[in-house]
Amino acid sequence: MSDFLPYAYLNGQFVPFEEAKISVATHALHYGTAALGGLRGLPNPANPKEILLFRLEDHCRRLSRSAYYLGYELPTSEIKARIIEWVQKNQPRVPFYIRPLVYTSGLGIAPRLHDIEKDFLIYGLPLGDYLAATGVTCRISSWQRQCDRSFPLRGKLTTSYIVSALAKTEAVSSGFDEAILLNEQGKVCEATGMNLFLVREGQLITPSVDQDILEGITRRSVIELAQAAGVKVMERPVDRTELLIADEVFLTGTAARIVPVSRIETYTLPSDRPLTLQLQKQLQAIVEGREPQYRHWVDVIPL
Incomplete structure (x- = not known):
């Protein structure tokens, strides 16, 4: 668990990452009815009391549009506000990656997008090079x-x-x-x-x-x-x-x-x-x- 940043956002609140759990019957787990985002952040080299996020608005807008395919109205402004809160809660000290996820959170066995609850979560982890920078x-x-x-x-x-x-x-x-x-x-x-x-x-x-x-x-x-x-x-x-x-x-x-x-x-x-x-x-x-x-x-x- 130490590979992840200490807090996640789940069910409308911030919880320790180890406590951020969902049911085995979660609809999205069985049917892939989810949309993901991903963005990078890093401490400001000029001011360690600041975090820099690259193209935050664009990432939030894309996730909001992706959620629309799932029948979930999730405004860009809400995603952005929660991500900023999440960053301030975690106080990251190294470059990191943020994973927001929109998903059908209800419990059920029928593949559908109607009459099923949806939710939004965030977690993250430290991240350096994803692939070798040399080629x-x-x-x-x-x-x-x-x-x-x-x-x-x-x-x-x-x-x-x-x-x-x-x-x-x-x-x-x-x-x-x-x-x-x-x-x-x-x-x-x-x-x-x-x-x-x-x-x-x-x-x-x-x-x-x-x-x-x-x-x-x-x-x-x-x-x-x-x-x-x-x-x-x-x-x-x-x-x-x-x-x-x-x-x-x-x-x-x-x-x-x-x-x-x-x-x-x-x-x-x-x-x-x-x-x-x-x-x-x-x-x-x-x-x-x-x-x-x-x-x-x-x-x-x-x-």
């Missing part, structure tokens, strides 16, 4: 990303992560760090919990939102940063063969931040990654509150 190896997964006509991919719903889990284990079991999923058209979609970018001839390319991707917040941030630096950004379908001849490939996500890809299948990618490195350094500076131009992306929480 990861990837395989093309045999598992296919769900398509939007059969699954609400605009929401960050827990059910979708079964494919991610299958693909991740397949990749690790076959000697790779991470998996790249294709969509039903055979186009590049994303990794198991991260969006994907590639660089070709100075252009930054990423699968567009009509390619069954999750609309990532770090993804959107990277696009904005690249465009502000004068880099041409293309959001379009991506063929798997493009990855193998790319000048740079990297993954983005809240937990992963920006992680370069060093090898895909048997193809080794160039070790010189100027744009990846530039974006990594700039994003880290923003997260640490050192980029005045992007202070609006960082919430400062007093302790």
Whole structure:
């Protein structure tokens, strides 16, 4: 239990993490009727009595919209207020990760979203690098990303992560760090919990939102940063063969931040990654509150 921050938010109150328990009959546990969020925080390097949260409003808005698929009206403002209270309650002293979860909390055995109670919880844990910052190896997964006509991919719903889990284990079991999923058209979609970018001839390319991707917040941030630096950004379908001849490939996500890809299948990618490195350094500076131009992306929480 020591790996988690000391307090959780459950059933409308803050409780010690060890006491934050739900029933074995909880509806969401059986049917995947839940939506999750995830955001990073860290003590302000310039003031240890402050916590910096990256793009808090955006994360809360996405979770609120995801909750809507579950028939749960949970305002962005309420999620944000509870997360701020949770941070102040826990007083974290190291970089950490926050996991808010919206779920069907009622007890029952019928898969449905009507006539079932919903609730909202928060917990968190210290978190350093999610993947190796120096580069990861990837395989093309045999598992296919769900398509939007059969699954609400605009929401960050827990059910979708079964494919991610299958693909991740397949990749690790076959000697790779991470998996790249294709969509039903055979186009590049994303990794198991991260969006994907590639660089070709100075252009930054990423699968567009009509390619069954999750609309990532770090993804959107990277696009904005690249465009502000004068880099041409293309959001379009991506063929798997493009990855193998790319000048740079990297993954983005809240937990992963920006992680370069060093090898895909048997193809080794160039070790010189100027744009990846530039974006990594700039994003880290923003997260640490050192980029005045992007202070609006960082919430400062007093302790």
